[in-house]
Amino acid sequence: MNQFKKSLLILFVCLFSAVAALADNPDAVVGVWKNGEGTGMIQIYKSGDKYFGRLVWLKVPNNPDGTPRTDVNNPDEAARKKPLKGLVNMRSFTYAGDNKWEAGNIYDPKNGSDYSCEMTLVDPNTLEVRGFIGVSLFGRTDVWKRQVKK
Template identity: 80%
Template sequence: MTKRFLGFVLLLSLVMAAFSAQAAANPDDVLGVWKNGEGTGMIQIFKKGDKYFGRLVWLKVPNNPDGTPRTDVNNPDESKRKVSLKGLENMRDFKFAGDNKWDNGKIYDPKNGNDYSCEMTLVDPNTLEVRGYIGVSLFGRTDVWKRQVKK
């Protein structure tokens, strides 16, 4: 009876280990194209070295009323106000922290020209929580993004 019980516990442990290894996050799981919560833009998350970045690749309203491409008009640096929003790198320097989380990044909001500290959490393969904050994460806002294209 004891040998049978120990065999069962060993088998159960192996099965649990296999499932937890399968559920372990791959740092590159965040790569791909994501639509922001408002549905106004899509951001491609990509990797340079061991850090993750994001750039705007689609805008719901890509042009101004006069037909010209929308630019970064709220940028505090006047020399960057004529830069197109499409293609703008607005996320930078994220590092994988484990547990489906990327942190120590920055996110730039072209709506107001502000830069925020940021962290991302992959809730499931197609849902990404992006939290921008000032100072500590407690004082911030979380936006839920949906995957559009994987890698």
């Protein structure tokens, strides 16, 4: 077999492997993901038949005085003293098929707001997270990168 055919065969095997990795796998989203700004990492995990996410790393974990950052923008005054690290900020996603998770919510600690959310796995290491109010048309998509495999 000449070099060209070998290269073509290797390319085919790699493409097939990538497609197989995106096959219908509800747990493919499980793992640690870095948000698009690079300011935080979220661990997505499964509980029952739902998917959740919690903040496990912050680029700036502490306040200037050295104390851990807390959820200061939370509309619930009692929750403002809770640390951001460990905060469950993604809740109750269900797998809809086609590498898409829907009907979840995402909380943004930067502004204290909660949004409807859906996630789409573009490839094994790229996740599009779309937060919105009302309908998905009115929202924003952030692209997250996988940091740690499940």
